[in-house]
Amino acid sequence: MAYFFVLGNNPTLSVAEIFAKFNLEEEKYHWADRDILVWENKRSIDLKEAIRTMGGTVKMGEVIQEIQEKELEAGIISILEDNQKKTGQNKFKFGISFYGKDRLGIKDLAMNVKKKAKEHGLSCKWVGGKEKTLSSVAVEKNRLIDGGVEVVLFRKNKDCYFLGRTLAVQPFEDLSYRDYGRPARDDRSGLLPPKLAQIMINLTGFDHNAILADPFCGSGTVLTEALLMGYRKFIGTDASSRATRDTKKNIQWITEHFGIKDHKGKIYEKEATKVSSFLEENSVDIIVTEPFLGPQRGKHSRSKTARNLSKMYSEALEEFSKILKPSGKIVMVWPVFVAKKNFHNDLKFIFLELKGFKIKKILPEKVAKNPYAKLTKRGTIIYGRSGQKVWREIVVLEKN
Secondary structure: OEEEEEEOOOHHHHHHHHHHHHOHHHOEEEEEEOOEEEEEOOOOOOHHHHHHOOOOEEEEEEEEEEEOHHHHHHHHHHHHHHHHHHHOOOEEEEEEEEEOOOOOOHHHHHHHHHHHHHHOOOEEEEOOOOOOOOOHHHHHHOOOOOOOEEEEEEEEEOOEEEEEEEEEEOOHHHHHHHHHOOOOOOOOOOOOOHHHHHHHHHHOOOOOOOOEEEOOOOOOHHHHHHHHOOOOOEEEEOOOHHHHHHHHHHHHHHHHHOOOOOOOOEEEOOOHHHHHHOOOOOOEEEEEEOOOOOOOOOOOOHHHHHHHHHHHHHHHHHHHHHHEEEEEEEEEEEEEEEEOOEEEOOOOOOOOHHHOEEEOOOOOHHHHOOOOOOOOOOOOEEEOOOOOOEEEEEEEEEEO
16 A cells, blocks of 8 residues: 655655654655655555644545556546545546646646546536645645545656545644634744644654653643644643743643543743753653744844853753653754855754764655755754744754
8 A cells, every 4th residue: 555645845844754653764655756755555544633643744645556647537537436436426526636847737637537527427526726736725625535536646757657546634724723723822932833843743753652841832832732642741841931821721722622631731830951850850751842042033143142042952951861761852943043045053062962962863864865855964954934034953862
């Protein structure tokens, strides 16, 4: 069986999440295009459940077959007929998304498919658009998963296509609701997007039975997403009384709105640089956190900010090494300052070995050599969007 994953805005980060979540190092995979990963495996997975907890994947589906271009129409008709057999419906909508650099006449293909489908007794309405791919919103709004069909096409090589069917899309409404509907938000100090929080949690490679800590919890995005992913033992700390109040409000809101009845979460108004004073040694499995990244607005001295942050990060990591179990991992954000269209990571990380950590490569070696992989020299990933003064470097640390 083969599955495909349509990757998010940062494909490298999306692929890293997939490999970490499903432990794909020994599985067959094909990074078919910048935006598509194919995974061949003997395991069956619940795609609708999986995508609910994966921030970096836009769509998931099953690869039906490898096919020549001249056979595409027949292959798509076969998928539509299969949908009719499963649903018992002769009338339904279908869409076609093509991922790839070259051009494929989607409209002409769709019209020919529609005509031939009618000859097979199917009354299908094509859902099209200006782009060669349909968004998750379009797939969801047109019910192309439950009742309809989205066919996905992408090249395997020069002479062959992968032909697949979408079975799950990212729950964009839920993500937006959790981001903008929560009762406590602090836009001025910056917000970790729920999707990125999910990715970072998955990058640990641990399951929901682990004890998770976020020593810079802010308004609690990591903790609330962890709750929704099944984690029930977690610890949040922040030096700000407002942050801890916001975290508690958001946790209560999540538990009420999503029917979570029990958890063993604890929130402390404490500094991250002093966590070993109130948490037991070797008591935490994973730490997922975004510390203060420096001023987001206005003018400031980059060198002074870097010195201050280097000191804080150094002291925090020394504390983390005390509370983290020997097999534990940290996934955290380091700031990358943007100036004159260049990236600058000015923090001094020579202290890492002294604190008992090493940077873990975020992708397996063979995958990291893929031309679509965009990694830093130390194997980490830069994440951000145009216009931001401070981008995020996603780092995975292992305890020595």
